[in-house]
Amino acid sequence: MRPTVHDIAAEAGVSLATVDRVLNGRPGVRRQTVSKVESAVLRLGYVRDVTAANLARRRVYPLVFIVPGGPNSFMQNLTAEIAAAAQRSTAERTSIRIETVPPFDPAAIAKALDAIDPKAVSGVALVATDTADVTEAVDRLIDHGVPVATLVSDLPGSRRTHFCGIDNIAAGRTAAGLIGRFCSGRPGTVLVVAGSMKLTDHAERASGFAAVLEAEFPELAIAGPVETNDDADKVRQSVEKALATNPEIVGIYNLGAGNRGLIEALSKHRDRKLIVVAHEVTQHSRQALADGVFDALINQDCGHEVRSAIRVLKARADGLDLLNAQERIRIDVFLKDNLP
Amino acid sequence: MRPTVHDIAAEAGVSLATVDRVLNGRPGVRRQTVSKVESAVLRLGYVRDVTAANLARRRVYPLVFIVPGGPNSFMQNLTAEIAAAAQRSTAERTSIRIETVPPFDPAAIAKALDAIDPKAVSGVALVATDTADVTEAVDRLIDHGVPVATLVSDLPGSRRTHFCGIDNIAAGRTAAGLIGRFCSGRPGTVLVVAGSMKLTDHAERASGFAAVLEAEFPELAIAGPVETNDDADKVRQSVEKALATNPEIVGIYNLGAGNRGLIEALSKHRDRKLIVVAHEVTQHSRQALADGVFDALINQDCGHEVRSAIRVLKARADGLDLLNAQERIRIDVFLKDNLP
DNA sequence: CTGTTAGCGCATTCAA
DNA sequence: TTGAATGCGCTAACAG
Numbered sequence: 001m002r003p004t005v006h007d008i009a010a011e012a013g014v015s016l017a018t019v020d021r022v023l024n025g026r027p028g029v030r031r032q033t034v035s036k037v038e039s040a041v042l043r044l045g046y047v048r049d050v051t052a053a054n055l056a057r058r059r060v061y062p063l064v065f066i067v068p069g070g071p072n073s074f075m076q077n078l079t080a081e082i083a084a085a086a087q088r089s090t091a092e093r094t095s096i097r098i099e100t101v102p103p104f105d106p107a108a109i110a111k112a113l114d115a116i117d118p119k120a121v122s123g124v125a126l127v128a129t130d131t132a133d134v135t136e137a138v139d140r141l142i143d144h145g146v147p148v149a150t151l152v153s154d155l156p157g158s159r160r161t162h163f164c165g166i167d168n169i170a171a172g173r174t175a176a177g178l179i180g181r182f183c184s185g186r187p188g189t190v191l192v193v194a195g196s197m198k199l200t201d202h203a204e205r206a207s208g209f210a211a212v213l214e215a216e217f218p219e220l221a222i223a224g225p226v227e228t229n230d231d232a233d234k235v236r237q238s239v240e241k242a243l244a245t246n247p248e249i250v251g252i253y254n255l256g257a258g259n260r261g262l263i264e265a266l267s268k269h270r271d272r273k274l275i276v277v278a279h280e281v282t283q284h285s286r287q288a289l290a291d292g293v294f295d296a297l298i299n300q301d302c303g304h305e306v307r308s309a310i311r312v313l314k315a316r317a318d319g320l321d322l323l324n325a326q327e328r329i330r331i332d333v334f335l336k337d338n339l340p
Numbered sequence: 341m342r343p344t345v346h347d348i349a350a351e352a353g354v355s356l357a358t359v360d361r362v363l364n365g366r367p368g369v370r371r372q373t374v375s376k377v378e379s380a381v382l383r384l385g386y387v388r389d390v391t392a393a394n395l396a397r398r399r400v401y402p403l404v405f406i407v408p409g410g411p412n413s414f415m416q417n418l419t420a421e422i423a424a425a426a427q428r429s430t431a432e433r434t435s436i437r438i439e440t441v442p443p444f445d446p447a448a449i450a451k452a453l454d455a456i457d458p459k460a461v462s463g464v465a466l467v468a469t470d471t472a473d474v475t476e477a478v479d480r481l482i483d484h485g486v487p488v489a490t491l492v493s494d495l496p497g498s499r500r501t502h503f504c505g506i507d508n509i510a511a512g513r514t515a516a517g518l519i520g521r522f523c524s525g526r527p528g529t530v531l532v533v534a535g536s537m538k539l540t541d542h543a544e545r546a547s548g549f550a551a552v553l554e555a556e557f558p559e560l561a562i563a564g565p566v567e568t569n570d571d572a573d574k575v576r577q578s579v580e581k582a583l584a585t586n587p588e589i590v591g592i593y594n595l596g597a598g599n600r601g602l603i604e605a606l607s608k609h610r611d612r613k614l615i616v617v618a619h620e621v622t623q624h625s626r627q628a629l630a631d632g633v634f635d636a637l638i639n640q641d642c643g644h645e646v647r648s649a650i651r652v653l654k655a656r657a658d659g660l661d662l663l664n665a666q667e668r669i670r671i672d673v674f675l676k677d678n679l680p
Numbered sequence: 681c682t683g684t685t686a687g688c689g690c691a692t693t694c695a696a
Numbered sequence: 697t698t699g700a701a702t703g704c705g706c707t708a709a710c711a712g
Contacts, residue, residue, distance in 0.1 A: 002430055004689055015699040020691060028697060047430060051391040052689035055704050088663075090342060090387060173677035181635075184524030212677055295521075303665045323428075325643045328680070333673035337513035337552055340668065344705055355683040360707060368681060392705035395688050 003044040012040035061314050062095045066112050066126035068103035072230055072257045073282035081306040106131040113137035118144035123313030125149040130200045147316035149309045153201040161316050164309045166300045166329050168201045172208025175277045178296045179251045180217035182275045187219040188250030191242050195230035195256030205255040228258055235261030243269055251275035259285045266293055289336050299332035343384040352380035401654050402435045406452050406466035408443035412570055412597045413622035421646040446471040453477035458484035463653030465489040470540045487656035489649045493541040501656050504649045506640045506669050508541045512548025515617045518636045519591045520557035522615045527559040528590030531582050535570035535596030545595040575601030583609055591615035599625045606633055629676050639672035
């Protein structure tokens, strides 16, 4: 039978209320008494029953998610996953608010962060752009004691609590390994398409990609990265132009969004046998992979990211520690053979 | 404020105890009264607070895990993950017993299953061999109302509650896609090495592999599968013999265990530039991938599998439903670039 | 068949 | 600075 607060109280020769004060670090207890309780806790190996505590205190965790709006399919999936988590909120004792901000608008993110009342919230998660205003707004929340998790794209300069996303350098390296091997020694150029180098995830993918391609596949050169702000039309135009002007291109790595544009551009060049790797499984990219238009997709499970963010923020709000292995977001590699 | 049992009692004009009887489907309540309560539940949109219920009834979930012993690194990792989960048992209200049985011994598994007292257990998980005795023993437990989850390798002929593992056909297909593309058109033979075709996971991988290789890479023939009972020595001998006698071999797919033996055999043939794909990240396979001895590894996250099994069995014991997306075990594809 | 009552393990008034 | 008493939402004796 595991010990309860009653056992501690008896063992320490104090009342329930005093035990509770010590356990929760509340003031108004003599040094002497504190250590009496603490040693009783140690002696009996007491661990608090969190569910009972949450019941007694009627705890709910008000959480805010800040995500970019716009046509980006991945972000729409992400938002849907947050909404799904919000549906489960009573069972999980959470209360989730989704705040949509315009895409690629650091000021809007900073403003949304600053509008949050630190006392009314037990955690914040956001898809960040790596800019000074956002970093500062995040650190302000941290200073007010609010746990902040970055989602999908990290904010390395900040003091954010946790990053819920993949290792994007490794993702870029993986893309290079795949393209390099699929090209099987054929020399040429690989076009790299990105959304914005101001996004940490994009910048990291580009650097990981370049590192491996240079080191292991010297026969392949890199063109770009061209920046498209994740706009499908710009992606289409950029790729069409590159394919028209550069006959050396043997592969394309789209490390950002806008796969729709890429697919359109490729539809006119089915004869060129390009090796194409892109990110995120969406309706369009899935079809392209199945059709052999894409050769591989690198994916992050945004459902996992959202669930992880919630677990991390809740745990942090209570000062509990978490299961690291469970929070590691995997770099999913999909060929058409293992598409779920 | 979400409604409680008190609200239901008031709304239905009955006592707390009666509400509880109806909610838990216990007998001894008039038809009339039952429907009064049920309609009150519907009207107020009541959902039970599971944590409070578990507190009141001091619920614990006694779980049994049956796993093969022996030198297989993957199974050792799996056992370690179960042990880690057992450490967390107080917080998760579980009580986990690990039962180790000799590897490749269906009778031992069946015996262990039959030794379980259905009344003393709320769920069972096992790594199954697909044989009649095991299938029947599983179905007997199911008949006694015990939820049973298969772990890693499924038991398709049984009425098991859930399979915690990867889609092994897709895993085999993926291996074929990888080997096929990495061979880049070079004709030859791929040696397939398996543990035992009596294991559903191995059989499924072999069939998925063959299907894709035949359909998409007609220049590649298949030799095998040779069965090794996951014994590293047998793997080494089989591979050495095949490499010595068959100069056509350009690739190897080890869909079972015993990677140590494979690595030893390959160490004498570094000049042959073989494409090698194997399963499961372990100490040895990880090193082989980093060294370029292996070209890719397909992995299943056994920590995830164990956590999933626990969630599934607990949910099933209470008749709750679960988050399917969270329980899908991914086919991890590792190149040396994304090895964690 | 139905209701009363006393907990589960913990937090929190309100007095002392 | 400390303690007694009450309640969180639910279950389970025990009566009636």
